[in-house]
Amino acid sequence: MPEWKLVTEFTFDSAHYIKDYDGPCGRMHGHTYKVRMEAKSSQLHSSEFCPHPVMVADFRTLRWAKQDVTKGGLDHCVLNEVLPPEYETTAEMIAKYIYDRTKQQLPPNVELKVRVSETANSWVEYHE
Ligand SMILES: Nc1nc2c(c(=O)[nH]1)N=C([C@H](O)[C@H](O)COP(=O)(O)OP(=O)(O)OP(=O)(O)O)CN2
Numbered sequence: 001m002p003e004w005k006l007v008t009e010f011t012f013d014s015a016h017y018i019k020d021y022d023g024p025c026g027r028m029h030g031h032t033y034k035v036r037m038e039a040k041s042s043q044l045h046s047s048e049f050c051p052h053p054v055m056v057a058d059f060r061t062l063r064w065a066k067q068d069v070t071k072g073g074l075d076h077c078v079l080n081e082v083l084p085p086e087y088e089t090t091a092e093m094i095a096k097y098i099y100d101r102t103k104q105q106l107p108p109n110v111e112l113k114v115r116v117s118e119t120a121n122s123w124v125e126y127h128e
């Protein structure tokens, strides 16, 4: 079966602290988070912005988190104040949050994978 794989990367700059963390990460500090989104599908779809079935997923839909927080993204915010309380601000849970919010906007047959890195040396990947 034919399959398309879309990959898009972006960054956002935000502050966070890890609640009850015994060490520097427990204090407010910032990262340039690097995010890589992968979307796979064997079918093409329309999008919020395009009525024709010509995309796995719209790059604009996959890149929502890079927008300023005042426009619904995660850029230039304190993540602890923006993420719902069930998501801690570890890279693991930020990746899950981005995954969960993005998945709600995609057709069900699109397979999604989200990678988040806080530093050049460490990253996490989340998918279902
Ligand atoms: N599994 C996880 N471990 C840690 C996370 C995380 O999200 N998931 N986050 C942190 C902190 O947020 C911290 O900012 C990162 O700390 P650290 O790895 O020490 O980053 P450095 O750039 O300072 O690391 P170097 O080794 O100096 O490059 C901690 N752990």
Ligand SMILES: [Zn+2]
Binding pocket: 016, 025, 029, 030, 031, 118
């Ligand atoms: Zn951190």
